[in-house]
Amino acid sequence: MQVAKIYAKALYDLTKKARGEKQEKIFNNFVNLLKSKGHYSLMPLIFKHLKLLVEKDKLDNIDLIVAKENDFEKYFKKADNFKKHFYPKKEIKKVIDSSIVGGFIIKTKELMVDKSYKRSLINLYNNIIK
Amino acid sequence: MNNYIIEKIKKEIENFSPKTEAEKTGVVVKVADGICEVEGLSDVMMSEMVLFDNKQGREVKEIIEDPSTIVGLALNLEEDVVKVVILGDTSKIKEGMTAKSTGKVLSVPVSSMYIGRVLDALANPIDGLGSIEAKQTREIEKKAYGVMDRSPVNTPLHTGIKAIDSMIPIGRGQRELIIGDRYTGKTTIAIDTILNQKNEPEDKRPICIYVAIGQKESKTARIVSDLKENGAMDYTIVISAPASSPAAYQFLAPYTGVTIAEYFMEKGKDVLIIYDDLSKQAVAYRQMSLLLRRPPGREAYPGDIFYLHSRLLERSAKLNEKLKGGSITALPIIETQEGDVSAYIPTNVISITDGQIFLNADLFNKGQKPAIDAGISVSRVGSAAQTKAIKKVAGKIKLQLAQFRELEAFMQFAQDLDPETKKSIEKGRRLAEILKQKNHSPLGFEKQVVSIYAAVNGLFDGVEVSKVVEAEKKLLDFVQTQHKDILDTIRKEKDLSESTEQKLQDAIKLFEESHKDIFTVNKKDVA
Numbered sequence: 001m002q003v004a005k006i007y008a009k010a011l012y013d014l015t016k017k018a019r020g021e022k023q024e025k026i027f028n029n030f031v032n033l034l035k036s037k038g039h040y041s042l043m044p045l046i047f048k049h050l051k052l053l054v055e056k057d058k059l060d061n062i063d064l065i066v067a068k069e070n071d072f073e074k075y076f077k078k079a080d081n082f083k084k085h086f087y088p089k090k091e092i093k094k095v096i097d098s099s100i101v102g103g104f105i106i107k108t109k110e111l112m113v114d115k116s117y118k119r120s121l122i123n124l125y126n127n128i129i130k
Numbered sequence: 131m132n133n134y135i136i137e138k139i140k141k142e143i144e145n146f147s148p149k150t151e152a153e154k155t156g157v158v159v160k161v162a163d164g165i166c167e168v169e170g171l172s173d174v175m176m177s178e179m180v181l182f183d184n185k186q187g188r189e190v191k192e193i194i195e196d197p198s199t200i201v202g203l204a205l206n207l208e209e210d211v212v213k214v215v216i217l218g219d220t221s222k223i224k225e226g227m228t229a230k231s232t233g234k235v236l237s238v239p240v241s242s243m244y245i246g247r248v249l250d251a252l253a254n255p256i257d258g259l260g261s262i263e264a265k266q267t268r269e270i271e272k273k274a275y276g277v278m279d280r281s282p283v284n285t286p287l288h289t290g291i292k293a294i295d296s297m298i299p300i301g302r303g304q305r306e307l308i309i310g311d312r313y314t315g316k317t318t319i320a321i322d323t324i325l326n327q328k329n330e331p332e333d334k335r336p337i338c339i340y341v342a343i344g345q346k347e348s349k350t351a352r353i354v355s356d357l358k359e360n361g362a363m364d365y366t367i368v369i370s371a372p373a374s375s376p377a378a379y380q381f382l383a384p385y386t387g388v389t390i391a392e393y394f395m396e397k398g399k400d401v402l403i404i405y406d407d408l409s410k411q412a413v414a415y416r417q418m419s420l421l422l423r424r425p426p427g428r429e430a431y432p433g434d435i436f437y438l439h440s441r442l443l444e445r446s447a448k449l450n451e452k453l454k455g456g457s458i459t460a461l462p463i464i465e466t467q468e469g470d471v472s473a474y475i476p477t478n479v480i481s482i483t484d485g486q487i488f489l490n491a492d493l494f495n496k497g498q499k500p501a502i503d504a505g506i507s508v509s510r511v512g513s514a515a516q517t518k519a520i521k522k523v524a525g526k527i528k529l530q531l532a533q534f535r536e537l538e539a540f541m542q543f544a545q546d547l548d549p550e551t552k553k554s555i556e557k558g559r560r561l562a563e564i565l566k567q568k569n570h571s572p573l574g575f576e577k578q579v580v581s582i583y584a585a586v587n588g589l590f591d592g593v594e595v596s597k598v599v600e601a602e603k604k605l606l607d608f609v610q611t612q613h614k615d616i617l618d619t620i621r622k623e624k625d626l627s628e629s630t631e632q633k634l635q636d637a638i639k640l641f642e643e644s645h646k647d648i649f650t651v652n653k654k655d656v657a
Contacts, residue, residue, distance in 0.1 A: 082152075086152075097187065099187055099188060099189050099190075101190060107155070107228070109155075109156065109157055109169060109170045110154065110155060110156065110170040110171070110172050111152045111153070111154060111155060112152070112153045112155045112228065112230070113151070113152050113153070114153065118185070118190050118193075119185075120146070121190050122185070122190060122193055122194065123146075124142060124143070124146055125194055126197075127142050127146070128138060128139055128142050
């Protein structure tokens, strides 16, 4: 199981940057490598892990969470600056969440910038009742 | 409407300036059995507190009505994920939830307001008497004080239990293990020690902390009730991580206890902390480690099980005068199975502590309570931490008792015994009777001196074995009512001077003369 995962990760890293003929060449070499090592039977499992990696990467966008549709354009520039600074290769995805009341949240898997009205209101409330 | 509140709100709004920061976060990818796997959290530290964002998708009003947050402890930093132990309601953690790094190692609030309160493993009050505003927090994982910061243990901690104070004396700053099978009186010894601190003058009285780990809530409730009834809650803190709480709470509770104890110790106070019991903490830690997929070792315990207890118990110390001279005395409790003190966890803790009080189930069943096996119980600090008065009278008692136990076993096989052996057995029986004590009846050390002095010097040799306890009570009442000055002198001087000893001998003679009905046995058959 662990071996299949490692193979999948290696193949994914190589094919992510490659295109067209180069991708085909990498894949052929990969199959030959598996056959030479006697690991060809792991192919179904390797593809299963590869599929998971591709799906995970798709989810790994920059989420720009806003309270309503109009706010997306209003705060897009901030998200764009964030993207240029931290994650130049990722895409910005629009998420509408009315519970944040207003403002915006920029969220990735590892970083979050929360400038929502919801957070400000809750912090204000907590400061008042202290 | 209250103008004060309006003005306060206005002020908060004017001064409100939320910071813009990129917070380090992760995403929960798996939750099971109190452990969750988080992807992200790239800069998280070991034992760092992680905050789960349970505000996602909830309205502001809902959050204000239920402001509870869920905290986790990052314990496994792996290649792809961080495994976090959830310290709260696991059912509220969902896949996809955001986990935020706090940048702080797990800390608990500390305050002198905790005295008299019952807390949970994260030092939150659970006794329904309101919250506590603690101005200070301390990390629960802290390095123990070094050699040069300590001073020798030389001040006694009186348990009020004759068998312990005379033969296995405990000093302030010592770690003395209480070990025995289930239902042998381990908790009773611990609670009686707490109750006895009421006999200490207020300025010298140690603050007591009772940590209940994996216990039944009914038992903890009964203990709290007993402490309240006897006025002991005025100087005691109870920390409860019951059997129904998550394993993480049972793992953390002792560390929370010692963190609060250190707060008082660093102010120059003496603290007594009881861990009841560390066997359950070890089991909880084993459960957590197996769920974290750490490799199991002997008896499926993780490889660092010794370190779990050693780093906890090493934090008990007696500090030197430069650091204000405070101390933490620890009474850890370990439960054995069928008297097996050579099992893994008991041997670990025995090697860490400065002695052990071994409770024997056979003695308990025979009616010897407290069922202390003086033969294998030891205090490595010994008489260095014993009041001079007790040291003077209790010198021979351990040896005499040990001889008696040997002869008692021998007696089962031999029918005709020589007169000397018979006398030793009779004497030993009376000593064993003197060392019996009811639970929740701790005895001040001055009364212990009188009782043991009388026993060692043959007063009870003329009393039937079954009437020795009654005779002792009458003697103490007699001295308390008619010769109170003897008790006061011993209490004040903490010694049995020649003049006081003479007065005591005279008092004992008077007692013998006025209570001739008790003395029905020929002393020559005993002494």
